[in-house]
Structure formats: C-alpha cells, structure tokens
Amino acid sequence: MPDRNDTHPPPRTELEELRASDRIFRALLDNASVLISTKDLQGNVTMANRHFEILDGYDAESFVGSNVFELFPREIAEQLWRNDRMAALEKRAIHEEESVYHRDKTLHTYMTVKFPLLDDDGEVYATCAFSTDITEAKAAQVDSVTDELTGLKNRRYFNIRFGEEQKRAQRDRRLLTLLLIDVDRFKEYNDHYGHPQGDHVLKAVADAMHKTLHRPGDLCFRIGGDEFACLFASNSSNESEALAEQIRANVEARRIPHQANTPGGHVTLSLGLTFIQPDATLSQDQIYELGDQALYRAKHKGRNAVSR
Numbered sequence: 001m002p003d004r005n006d007t008h009p010p011p012r013t014e015l016e017e018l019r020a021s022d023r024i025f026r027a028l029l030d031n032a033s034v035l036i037s038t039k040d041l042q043g044n045v046t047m048a049n050r051h052f053e054i055l056d057g058y059d060a061e062s063f064v065g066s067n068v069f070e071l072f073p074r075e076i077a078e079q080l081w082r083n084d085r086m087a088a089l090e091k092r093a094i095h096e097e098e099s100v101y102h103r104d105k106t107l108h109t110y111m112t113v114k115f116p117l118l119d120d121d122g123e124v125y126a127t128c129a130f131s132t133d134i135t136e137a138k139a140a141q142v143d144s145v146t147d148e149l150t151g152l153k154n155r156r157y158f159n160i161r162f163g164e165e166q167k168r169a170q171r172d173r174r175l176l177t178l179l180l181i182d183v184d185r186f187k188e189y190n191d192h193y194g195h196p197q198g199d200h201v202l203k204a205v206a207d208a209m210h211k212t213l214h215r216p217g218d219l220c221f222r223i224g225g226d227e228f229a230c231l232f233a234s235n236s237s238n239e240s241e242a243l244a245e246q247i248r249a250n251v252e253a254r255r256i257p258h259q260a261n262t263p264g265g266h267v268t269l270s271l272g273l274t275f276i277q278p279d280a281t282l283s284q285d286q287i288y289e290l291g292d293q294a295l296y297r298a299k300h301k302g303r304n305a306v307s308r
C-alpha cells in the first residue's frame with residue numbers, strides 16, 4: 001500500500017527517463033526553424049526534423065529512409081553529399097554554404113555545419129547536418145555594397161576591398177592598378193538632356209567597364225556621381241593602359257549625343273591610371289590622390305583621354 005503521507009513520486013525507471021528526454025529532444029527538433037538531419041554512411045536519411053517540410057518535393061512518408069540522390073536534383077545532391085563525406089572522412093565539423101529549393105521553387109542558401117556521429121569505439125557511423133537559412137542576410141549584404149543604379153560595387157565596398165587587394169598583390173608579387181574614370185562634362189549633359197537620360201549614360205559606362213574588365217579578380221566600382229574606379233592586377237603598366245584605353249574607346253564608339261562636349265559632340269570619358277608596386281608603402285588615400293592627379297591630367301589633355 002502506498003503511504004498517503006509520502007509526497008514524493010516513485011522514482012522513474014531508466015526507460016521512463018529515456019522517454020522523457022526523447023520527448024524534449026523531439027520537441028526541440030520539431031520546433032526549430034532550422035534543418036536538422038542525420039544520414040548513414042551510404043547517404044540515406046535516418047532522421048529529419050519537421051522544418052524539412054519547407055523543401056521542394058518533401059514527402060513526410062518517404063523522406064527518412066531515402067537516399068540523398070533520390071531526394072534532390074543531381075547537382076544539389078552532389079554538393080550535399082560531398083560535405084557529408086568530408087565530415088565523415090576527416091572526422092571534423094565542416095562549415096559550408098549549401099543551396100536547396102524551397103516548396104515555392106525559390107533557391108535558398110543555407111549555412112550548414114556537418115559533423116560526424118561516433119559510436120562507442122569512436123568510429124564514424126553517420127553524419128549530422130544543421131542548416132540555417134542565410135538567403136536574406138546574404139541579399140542584404142550584397143545590397144549594402146552594391147550601387148543600385150549600375151549594379152557595380154559601391155564606395156563602401158571599394159574601401160573594404162582596397163587593403164585586401166593591396167595585400168594580395170604584394171603576396172603574388174603582381175602590379176595592382178587603380179583606374180579612376182570620370183564622365184566628361186556630365187553636369188552639362190544632365191542640364192541639357194535631363195537626369196534620367198544621365199542615368200542611362202552612367203549605366204553605359206558601367207557596361208563598358210564590365211565588358212573590358214571581366215576576369216575573376218577584376219573589380220569595378222561606382223564611387224559616386226559620375227566617378228568610377230577599377231582595381232585589377234596586371235602583368236605590366238602597358239597592359240593596364242591598354243585596358244583603360246579599351247574602356248575609353250568602347251564608350252566613345254557608342255556615340256551617345258552630348259552636344260556640350262566639344263569637339264566630338266558625344267559622351268566621352270577621362271581616365272587616370274596609378275600603379276601600385278608590390279613593395280609600395282603608400283596609404284589608400286595617397287594612392288587615390290595619385291589616381292586623381294592622373295585623372296586631372298587626362299582632363300587637362302582635352303578630355304576623352306587616358307593618362308598616367
């Protein structure tokens with residue numbers, strides 16, 4: 001007979017303890033707005049939390065038990081599986097961005113950490129993945145360093161990248177070039193043709209820059225107003241000058257009418273080049289000032305010109 005005065009509940013069995021902790025574990029998994037799953041070493045899903053319902057093609061009946069290559073399009077499955085394999089083979093946590101489609105057919109980027117699960121002998125028997133949607137954060141990051149009108153990177157990004165590029169060029173012992181570009185008599189263009197038309201000119205300049213400087217590592221910026229900049233590594237100052245000349249010629253060849261811009265009567269650019277030697281010790285401001293002086297020389301030459 002239980003003692004009516006005993007207020008303590010009877011001790012829980014080990015099984016009851018396990019069930020209680022499993023209930024907490026399941027509740028945590030199912031209410032977490034992140035993707036949490038495990039896979040065996042053949043790539044079969046052995047556990048997936050409720051948040052997987054957000055994924056395109058998700059079917060609660062068959063998801064667990066299916067192979068990653070049956071669940072996702074081939075190139076997505078390859079990317080997911082590569083990171084699982086790496087976590088298992090290298091026995092360490094792998095942090096990687098992964099992309100998957102949502103039910104609404106939009107592609108989302110996740111920051112995923114994948115880590116091995118070890119048995120009592122310390123051997124890997126599965127991998128666990130924990131993925132957080134970073135799509136919006138990434139878009140906001142891109143917006144904050146992008147010029148809305150031209151799609152080029154903005155001054156903020158120029159300031160972020162300048163030091164990094166200088167260090168990279170020093171390490172690779174390559175010549176870094178800063179090219180400053182300004183539209184000739186743009187104030188008069190705006191006054192005559194109107195601001196919206198002026199915006200088209202700025203887009204045309206951005207397009208010409210992109211068409212010329214399209215190697216990986218080439219960086220093009222709109223610094224503000226009608227002022228643009230490019231930062232790129234090259235083999236020689238002559239090679240850099242030839243690229244600047246291509247941008248100048250590209251815009252001139254578009255023959256965009258600009259009646260105040262005599263003598264040609266078309267939109268043209270002035271361009272100033274500065275070369276940063278791998279062992280240079282100048283600050284960003286000093287280098288920019290040299291670029292500005294080169295640009296001033298191009299204006300002084302009569303505009304529609306490249307100067308060093």
Ligand SMILES: Nc1nc2c(ncn2[C@@H]2O[C@H](COP(=O)(O)OP(=O)(O)OP(=O)(O)O)[C@@H](O)[C@H]2O)c(=O)[nH]1
Binds near residue numbers: 184186188196202
């Ligand atoms: N359409 C348009 N104009 C802009 C924008 N931002 C700045 N501007 C204009 O760009 C013009 C820049 O002119 P300035 O820097 O004075 O020089 P400039 O007329 O190009 O003369 P030079 O450089 O000596 O050839 C100003 O009239 C600004 O109002 C923009 O986003 N769109």
